[in-house]
Amino acid sequence: MATIYDVAALAGVSPATVSRVLNGRAVSPDKERSVTEAARTLNYTPNRVARTLRRQLSEVVALVIPDIENPFFTSLARGVADTAQEAGYSVVLCNTDGDVDKEQHFLDIALSENMAGVVLAPAASTSVAQPLLDRGRAVVAVDRPVPGANVDSVVIDNVGAGRLATRALWDAGFRKIACITGPSEIVTAVDRGRGWAQVLDEISAAPPGMHFLAHADFRVGGGRARMAELLELASPPDAVVAGNNLVGVGALQILNERGISPAEFGIAVIGDLPFSAHSEDAVPVVHLPTRTMGTTAGALLLERIDGHQGPGRRVVIPGELRTPVPDPAAAR
Amino acid sequence: MATIYDVAALAGVSPATVSRVLNGRAVSPDKERSVTEAARTLNYTPNRVARTLRRQLSEVVALVIPDIENPFFTSLARGVADTAQEAGYSVVLCNTDGDVDKEQHFLDIALSENMAGVVLAPAASTSVAQPLLDRGRAVVAVDRPVPGANVDSVVIDNVGAGRLATRALWDAGFRKIACITGPSEIVTAVDRGRGWAQVLDEISAAPPGMHFLAHADFRVGGGRARMAELLELASPPDAVVAGNNLVGVGALQILNERGISPAEFGIAVIGDLPFSAHSEDAVPVVHLPTRTMGTTAGALLLERIDGHQGPGRRVVIPGELRTPVPDPAAAR
DNA sequence: AGCCTGTCAGAAATCGATTTCAGGAGCAAG
DNA sequence: CTTGCTCCTGAAATCGATTTCTGACAGGCT
Structure with missing residues (x-):
C-alpha cells in the first residue's frame, strides 16, 4: 500500500506538497505534474483512516x-x-x-x-x-x-394519514371502522390512531361505541393476530384501518385466508403495500413518500x-x- | 472528548498503561483500579480511528x-x-x-x-x-x-432450484412450461434456466420445441413484461418458472390482473415471495435460505x-x- | 553475595495523512 | 538598494491510539 511518503519520494517533493496537490491547493505546475504522475504510477489511494484522524471528521x-x-x-x-x-x-x-x-x-x-x-x-x-x-x-x-x-x-403527517385512510373507508360506505395501529409507545402509531379517531368523532353519523382500536406490533404477525381477533368479536366491525404496511399485509392475509373480499370487509392501509402480487386488490392505500x-x-x-x-x-x-x-x- | 492522555493524567500513570488496562494486558491491581475509575469518571471511549490507524485494521x-x-x-x-x-x-x-x-x-x-x-x-x-x-x-x-x-x-444450488421448480409444475400436470429468468450475464440466472432446461430434456414426454426461455431483468417490471409477452404467443405455454422472487411478483401481478388463477396457468417461483398478502396463492416456491x-x-x-x-x-x-x-x- | 530471570511501567516510536510555521524566492513600490 | 508583500515549499507538529524498547525492581538460584 503506497503512502503519501512514497509518492513524495518518487515525485521528489515533500509529503506536504503531495497533500496540497491532492487537496487542490496552489502548487507550481511542474511539481503538480510530477506528483500526479507519481501517484498514478504507484496507484496511490489516500488512507482515509489517517485523514479522518487528522481532520477529526470522516x-x-x-x-x-x-x-x-x-x-x-x-x-x-x-x-x-x-x-x-x-x-x-x-x-x-x-x-x-x-x-x-x-x-x-x-x-x-x-x-x-x-x-x-x-x-x-x-x-x-x-x-x-x-x-x-x-x-x-x-x-x-x-x-x-x-x-x-x-x-x-x-x-x-401521521394524523393526516390516519384521517385519509379512515375517510376513504367511510366514503366507500363502511360504517363500523376499526383501527389496528402500532404499539402505544410509538408516537407514529398513536398519531395514526388519533387521525382515525378524529374522523370518527367528526362524523356525527358514526354510531357511538364503535371505536375498535387495537395495538399490534408493527409487523405482519401483529396485523394477523389483531385482525383475527377483530373478526371474532360478537359485533365485529365492517372495515379496518391498518396502521402500517406490515400490519396491512397481515390483515389482508387473514381476510384472504377466510375468503373475505375487500368489498365485503373494507380495509385501508397507511403505507404502501410492498411487492403486492395482486394489483387488483381494491385496497385504498395512503402512500407515504x-x-x-x-x-x-x-x-x-x-x-x-x-x-x-x-x-x-x-x-x-x-x-x-x-x-x-x-x-x-x-x-x- | 476525553483521550487516553486525559485518563492517564487523572489516573497518574502513562498512556501506555491505560492502553494495557483497556486491552487486558497484565498490570498491577492498584493501577488497574485507578485507570478504570479514571476512565469511568471521564466517560472515556477509545477513539476507533486512532486505534484503526495504529492497528492497520478496523x-x-x-x-x-x-x-x-x-x-x-x-x-x-x-x-x-x-x-x-x-x-x-x-x-x-x-x-x-x-x-x-x-x-x-x-x-x-x-x-x-x-x-x-x-x-x-x-x-x-x-x-x-x-x-x-x-x-x-x-x-x-x-x-x-x-x-x-x-x-x-x-x-x-441454482441448477437444483431450477429443477425443483420445474418438476413441481410438471408433477402438477402442466406440460408446456416456460421460464423467465434473469439477464444472461448473471450466472445465477443462467443456472436456474439450466436446471429448468435439464428437467424438460430429461422428461422424454415433453413435447420438443416447447422451450420458452425468456430473460428479464431481475425486477418486478421485468417479470411483468416477459409474462405479458408469453401470454400473447400464438401457442402460449401453460405454466412458467419465475427465476427470482421479484420476477415472480411481476408474473403473478399479470396473471391476477387478467383473472388467471394458478390452477389454470401454473407458476412456480425460485425464491420466497416477499410479504405475500395472499397465503392461499397455491404457488409452489423454492425457498432459498x-x-x-x-x-x-x-x-x-x-x-x-x-x-x-x-x-x-x-x-x-x-x-x-x-x-x-x-x-x-x-x-x- | 552475585547473577539471572521475569514482571511491570514509562518514554518514545509508530501508523499516514493534514496543517502550521518558517524560510526563501520573486516582484513591485518607495 | 531596501523594504514589504505574495507565493511556494519543506520541516515538523499534530490527531489518539498501540507497541516496542528500555530500565527498574523483585525474587530465585548457586
Whole structure:
C-alpha cells in the first residue's frame, strides 16, 4: 500500500506538497505534474483512516433504522444514500432491530469513528442522541422525532394519514371502522390512531361505541393476530384501518385466508403495500413518500455538516391517498 | 472528548498503561483500579480511528449488495450482521444498484478505510476484488462467485432450484412450461434456466420445441413484461418458472390482473415471495435460505479475518421446494 | 553475595495523512 | 538598494491510539 511518503519520494517533493496537490491547493505546475504522475504510477489511494484522524471528521454518515427488512426503511435508506453519496459521503446502514441498546451502541460507534453525521430513525422515545450533539455532530431524526433535543426531524403527517385512510373507508360506505395501529409507545402509531379517531368523532353519523382500536406490533404477525381477533368479536366491525404496511399485509392475509373480499370487509392501509402480487386488490392505500423523506433528511444533514446552526427544523410530509381503480378490467 | 492522555493524567500513570488496562494486558491491581475509575469518571471511549490507524485494521466489515430493496438481500444482510456483530464487528451496508462502478468505489473505500473484510454479492461477473486480496484483506463472495480469484463463496444450488421448480409444475400436470429468468450475464440466472432446461430434456414426454426461455431483468417490471409477452404467443405455454422472487411478483401481478388463477396457468417461483398478502396463492416456491447464506458467509469471513489461509472454499446451499397445501381451507 | 530471570511501567516510536510555521524566492513600490 | 508583500515549499507538529524498547525492581538460584 503506497503512502503519501512514497509518492513524495518518487515525485521528489515533500509529503506536504503531495497533500496540497491532492487537496487542490496552489502548487507550481511542474511539481503538480510530477506528483500526479507519481501517484498514478504507484496507484496511490489516500488512507482515509489517517485523514479522518487528522481532520477529526470522516466522510461517512450513519443511517440507523429499526428494521432493515421493512421496505419502508429500505426505501428511506435509498433516499438518504442518494443525497449523501451525491455529496461524496459514504452511508453506513445500521439495523437496530428496534433494540434501544443496539441503537445506543451504534451511536457510540458513530461518535468514536468520527462520523460526520447520523440520520436516526429512533427505536423508541427514549433514544438519546445528546452525546453526538454535544460534540457538534450533525443529527437528523426521521420517521419519529428524537425527544427533547433541538434536532432536525423529518416526519410523516401521521394524523393526516390516519384521517385519509379512515375517510376513504367511510366514503366507500363502511360504517363500523376499526383501527389496528402500532404499539402505544410509538408516537407514529398513536398519531395514526388519533387521525382515525378524529374522523370518527367528526362524523356525527358514526354510531357511538364503535371505536375498535387495537395495538399490534408493527409487523405482519401483529396485523394477523389483531385482525383475527377483530373478526371474532360478537359485533365485529365492517372495515379496518391498518396502521402500517406490515400490519396491512397481515390483515389482508387473514381476510384472504377466510375468503373475505375487500368489498365485503373494507380495509385501508397507511403505507404502501410492498411487492403486492395482486394489483387488483381494491385496497385504498395512503402512500407515504419514503424516498423523499430520505432525501430530505439527507439534505438537512448535509446542511448541518456544512455548519448550519440554529434550532431544530421540522419537516412534515403528507401522505397521499390512492384509491384503487373501481373496475379491475381497466388496469393494464 | 476525553483521550487516553486525559485518563492517564487523572489516573497518574502513562498512556501506555491505560492502553494495557483497556486491552487486558497484565498490570498491577492498584493501577488497574485507578485507570478504570479514571476512565469511568471521564466517560472515556477509545477513539476507533486512532486505534484503526495504529492497528492497520478496523473492526468493521462491509457488505456490498446490488439491491437493498430486494428482500433477498436484506435477509442476507441480517444473517451477515448477526454473525459479524456477535464477533464484535460493525457491518456497513453498501448498495451498488447493480452498478459495477459504484461497487468498485465501495471496494476502494473498504480498502482505504482499513476494513477487516468484505462480503460481496457481485453486481457482475467482472467484479474485481483482487486489490483487497493482494493486501491480505478477507473477502467472501455470496450469491454469485467472484471470477478468477480463489475467494470463499457461498451460493445457492441454482441448477437444483431450477429443477425443483420445474418438476413441481410438471408433477402438477402442466406440460408446456416456460421460464423467465434473469439477464444472461448473471450466472445465477443462467443456472436456474439450466436446471429448468435439464428437467424438460430429461422428461422424454415433453413435447420438443416447447422451450420458452425468456430473460428479464431481475425486477418486478421485468417479470411483468416477459409474462405479458408469453401470454400473447400464438401457442402460449401453460405454466412458467419465475427465476427470482421479484420476477415472480411481476408474473403473478399479470396473471391476477387478467383473472388467471394458478390452477389454470401454473407458476412456480425460485425464491420466497416477499410479504405475500395472499397465503392461499397455491404457488409452489423454492425457498432459498438467505439468512443462512448470510450467517455462513459471515462465519467464513471471520475465519479469514482470524488468519485462515488456503484456497477458496465453496459452500453450496440447496433450495427447498414448498408446495402449497392443496386445500386452502386447511390453512389457518 | 552475585547473577539471572521475569514482571511491570514509562518514554518514545509508530501508523499516514493534514496543517502550521518558517524560510526563501520573486516582484513591485518607495 | 531596501523594504514589504505574495507565493511556494519543506520541516515538523499534530490527531489518539498501540507497541516496542528500555530500565527498574523483585525474587530465585548457586
